[in-house]
Amino acid sequence: MVFLSLHAENTVIGFVGTGVMGKSMASHFLNAGYQVQVYTRTKEKAEELLVRGAMWKERISELAASADVIITMVGYPSDVEEVYLGAEGIVSHAKPGTFLLDMTTSKPSLAKKIYEEAKKRSLYSLDAPVSGGDVGAREARLTIMVGGDQEAFDRVEPLLQIMGKNVVLQGGPGAGQHTKMCNQICIATNMIGVCEAIAYAKKAGLDPTRVLTSIEAGAAGSWSLSNLAPRMIAGNYEPGFYIKHFIKDMGVALEAAKEMGLLTPGLELSKSLYEELAAKGEQDSGTQALIKWFEGKLEK
Structure with a gap:
């Protein structure tokens, strides 16, 4: 060459x-x-x-x-x-x-x-x-x-x-995309956990920002917890990454997983929740808007 x-x-x-x-x-x-x-x-x-x-x-x-x-x-x-x-x-x-x-x-x-x-x-x-x-x-x-x-x-x-x-x-060719699918699968189920944790903290009468200070430094720590949970708490749903694009990514991952004979129930659940958000007009919001599902804030 x-x-x-x-x-x-x-x-x-x-x-x-x-x-x-x-x-x-x-x-x-x-x-x-x-x-x-x-x-x-x-x-x-x-x-x-x-x-x-x-x-x-x-x-x-x-x-x-x-x-x-x-x-x-x-x-x-x-x-x-x-x-x-x-x-x-x-x-x-x-x-x-x-x-x-x-x-x-x-x-x-x-x-x-x-x-x-x-x-x-x-x-x-x-x-x-x-x-x-x-x-x-x-x-x-x-x-x-x-x-x-x-x-x-x-x-x-x-x-x-x-x-x-x-x-x-x-x-070789395609390996980068396969690796990104691994990344998106991790994020998909992690986002459910982050949203559930923030919703739980609020229901328990805790200050979610203070809770975040404790748990992000421990075993629960993740990029989504540190970077997107603060946006959820602040009610900031501006897109760092669009919901519509995340749904696309999850669809690609599910298709590839099916071709390999791999079951991904967590990914399927996350995609279904985000599709519900998109159907309610949230397709151009950031992925952190998933918190709206857990807090019952989606438009009826």
Whole structure:
């Protein structure tokens, strides 16, 4: 393999998707001195990056043809497939030697398909979903789970370190997505426990903030408890991660688990509760809004 040098002075980063997390992730490359090109379906979402010097591309195909590294952070597996494998997609228009990093949480099987199609065109594809939410993206502290070839990973690891601090190659194509499914399964049932604990504390007449101070430092400690329970207590349901996207992730995990013959009853329960929230109009709230179910605050 012959790889491009990926130094800031000679590398163009193409970024597709500048939503809640993608905007912060792309901004770190501007801070590091890279040329950044962006495309998103709603141009207004990229405005902050454009003001800071990012270049707007009207079509994904234009971005693909001019970037050396292309990073995608979109919504659903169907979006990923269109962005990479559609007629105007990245795989058809990127120049040979380009690195493709899909950081969307998507299907392991789709990651493998993109890898195979990219390989035919001398493109280096890695699936690299993330965990850490809006705070992790903003503070460049994301956990990044990668699937793909070792040599390609070695070349892009310094770029991934610009966005995150826990960057691990988990295996071949699709391994990053499988690892993200493990992450989402843990979160799904943990969120039920966090909500039940906060609801219990309130029913018992305790100060939930004081309770949190005690239990987050012990065996019950978790990222969700420390980062999302305070938002629940404050009644802050702004999205660090959308409920609609979490439902998507759980659906992907359930599908993959079924293909492997694995039972995941906790995951099924969590998905059913979040689907009830979405049906009550909470699909664009943050995942911490699950507390509304336990406190009986959903719209009738």
